[in-house]
Amino acid sequence: MTATVIDGKAVSLKIKEQVQMRVETLKQQGVVPGLAVVLVGDNSASLTYVKNKQKTCEALGMRSDLLQFPESMAEADLLSTIDKLNNDPGIHGILVQLPLPSHIDEFSVIMAIDPQKDVDGFHPVSVGNMVIGHETLLPCTPHGIIKLLEHYDINPEGQHVVVIGRSNIVGKPVGQMLLQKNATVTFCHSKTQDLAKHTKQADIVIVAIGVAKFLNSKHLKPGAVVIDVGMNRDEKGKLCGDVDYEDVLETASFVTPVPGGVGPMTIAMLMENTVQSAENGLTKDKTGTTM
Numbered sequence: 401m402t403a404t405v406i407d408g409k410a411v412s413l414k415i416k417e418q419v420q421m422r423v424e425t426l427k428q429q430g431v432v433p434g435l436a437v438v439l440v441g442d443n444s445a446s447l448t449y450v451k452n453k454q455k456t457c458e459a460l461g462m463r464s465d466l467l468q469f470p471e472s473m474a475e476a477d478l479l480s481t482i483d484k485l486n487n488d489p490g491i492h493g494i495l496v497q498l499p500l501p502s503h504i505d506e507f508s509v510i511m512a513i514d515p516q517k518d519v520d521g522f523h524p525v526s527v528g529n530m531v532i533g534h535e536t537l538l539p540c541t542p543h544g545i546i547k548l549l550e551h552y553d554i555n556p557e558g559q560h561v562v563v564i565g566r567s568n569i570v571g572k573p574v575g576q577m578l579l580q581k582n583a584t585v586t587f588c589h590s591k592t593q594d595l596a597k598h599t600k601q602a603d604i605v606i607v608a609i610g611v612a613k614f615l616n617s618k619h620l621k622p623g624a625v626v627i628d629v630g631m632n633r634d635e636k637g638k639l640c641g642d643v644d645y646e647d648v649l650e651t652a653s654f655v656t657p658v659p660g661g662v663g664p665m666t667i668a669m670l671m672e673n674t675v676q677s678a679e680n681g682l683t684k685d686k687t688g689t690t691m
């Protein structure tokens with residue numbers, strides 16, 4: 401039985417439609433959700449992603465400011481730029497494109513963003529709230545993965561989830577969020593002994609390690625759900641994931657393609673976070689309390 405291909409493009413479109421409606425409602429109340437994307441340096445990949453985010457923002461009727469600075473920008477200047485955005489009432493979401501040049505400390509930059517506008521969900525306050533299960537802006541890729549599972553009625557409750565990779569932007573948060581949804585979660589990483597022993601027990605495997613076509617059917621038990629967060633270039637320069645896609649089709653029950661799987665969901669959830677932040681701001685203004 402061939403695996404069902406999880407159509408991230410289609411699900412992301414559905415989410416963007418819902419965001420568009422929420423933008424319309426906000427506009428009737430005089431609020432235009434605004435996203436500021438800060439890009440330091442001219443790394444071409446980042447430029448493509450940033451342009452993609454801007455295009456999507458505008459297509460949904462939101463304001464999108466792109467602030468681009470030279471690679472040599474001083475950390476202090478970036479921090480004061482963020483401070484201005486924190487205080488700009490027309491900006492509800494702030495995203496500083498990573499990675500940053502090595503002379504800039506990423507942690508200080510993330511810490512400088514007002515958690516109310518932290519649409520990446522990278523700020524320690526956002527991460528802390530997510531881990532304890534408190535209302536917060538959730539990290540886009542992990543949240544997008546949860547939405548994909550929901551859309552295909554894949555209920556993580558009681559399921560054994562194996563996450564391979566423990567980055568702060570995908571591996572760690574997605575495991576915590578699935579724990580929050582009552583899954584049994586195993587975190588695997590480069591120091592894990594006998595990886596296949598763990599992955600062959602998994603009902604759901606999430607791969608986010610940046611190694612092209614790493615995971616194959618020998619890592620899986622029949623019927624496993626495979627979520628590929630990889631974003632690599634294969635020998636022909638084509639975008640490919642961390643999963644040997646053709647090889648797992650006959651073993652997995654569901655698999656996400658790269659491109660067209662998790663990637664588009666990341667963008668859609670960024671849009672949703674921006675609208676959510678604008679709605680939070682409105683609630684705060686009305687009730688004078690923070691969400």
Ligand SMILES: Nc1nc(=O)c2c([nH]1)NC[C@@H]1CN(c3ccc(C(=O)N[C@@H](CCC(=O)O)C(=O)O)cc3)C=[N+]21
Nearest residue numbers: 449495496497498499520659660661662663664666667
């Ligand atoms: N502060 C910050 N937040 C981010 O969310 C962030 C970041 N920095 N730095 C870089 C990564 C990368 N990223 C992607 C988002 C969508 C696609 C995406 O839409 N991928 C499409 C393919 C796009 C293509 O064709 O290249 C897909 O997988 O179908 C890819 C990559 C967000 N990032």
Ligand SMILES: [Mg+2]
Nearest residue numbers: 500501502504
């Ligand atoms: Mg750095």
